[in-house]
Amino acid sequence: MGAPVATAEGATCVSYNLFGVCTLWAESPADPGDGGGSRSGSNDGPNGVPIMQIEGHYCMPTGLADPQPPQSEAVWEGRTDGAIYVCEVPAGRGGMFVVGYLISYWSLTAPAAPPDPETLAQQAVASMELQAVRIGIVPEAQPGSVGLVGMPNWMWVSAPDAPTFGPITRTASAGGWSVSATAQVASVSWDMGDGRVVTCAGSGTPYEASYGAASSPDCGHTYTRQGDYTVRATSHWVVTWSGIGQAGTISLDLTQATDVTIGEAQVLTQ
Incomplete structure (x- = not known):
């Protein structure tokens, strides 16, 4: 030129x-x-x-x-x-x-290479201190609370906040380079302990006594046999990150568990 x-x-x-x-x-x-x-x-x-x-x-x-x-x-x-x-x-x-x-x-000298952006993204995710969801479920996981075979069970994320459900954004830096990451729960998979897994796109609807025997509108399950079941709720996090001219996604799963008891109606009335 x-x-x-x-x-x-x-x-x-x-x-x-x-x-x-x-x-x-x-x-x-x-x-x-x-x-x-x-x-x-x-x-x-x-x-x-x-x-x-x-x-x-x-x-x-x-x-x-x-x-x-x-x-x-x-x-x-x-x-x-x-x-x-x-x-x-x-x-x-x-x-x-x-x-x-x-x-x-x-x-005059060879320039230092920029840091790996995905490594900074992982550091940003670590700083979020993400947690598994707090389980909300009916029947409740407490002594004396018993659900019934054939009756609807409700599952939901109790008190969702940024660390347990997102969105949450953090930035990690090294030597003047920065990468920002945003994490959000995309869905929650509920392993009901009876061989069934229910995947719910949102946080679910908390149960209220006024709902009676109605089914959950967005996150529910019905047991067909009595017994004690361990329910595991796995939140599927999706992290999107960008910086230093690159972008990507990171997937992360976190699990919380609780126990429920399901009984037969005729047994409970005896």
């Missing part, structure tokens, strides 16, 4: 996209030996390596340019030390018209 173009702020354009628009400005370091490198914006990443952004999106350092461009290229800015490195703007993140391209920039 010819000679570098200096700005009023003293920065120089060292890389252009296919449309002739400057995509990377470099600040001339006071001391060429300080490993300053090129930067876009003012954020610094790990070990002082610049975080370069284009139109609000990260570009990802990918290593040495191969082959190295001739030292007559503008990106060198007349330097003879250091090397030219490449930073990638991920496909679909460079604007409406540019669907992925590379930026070349100078650095």
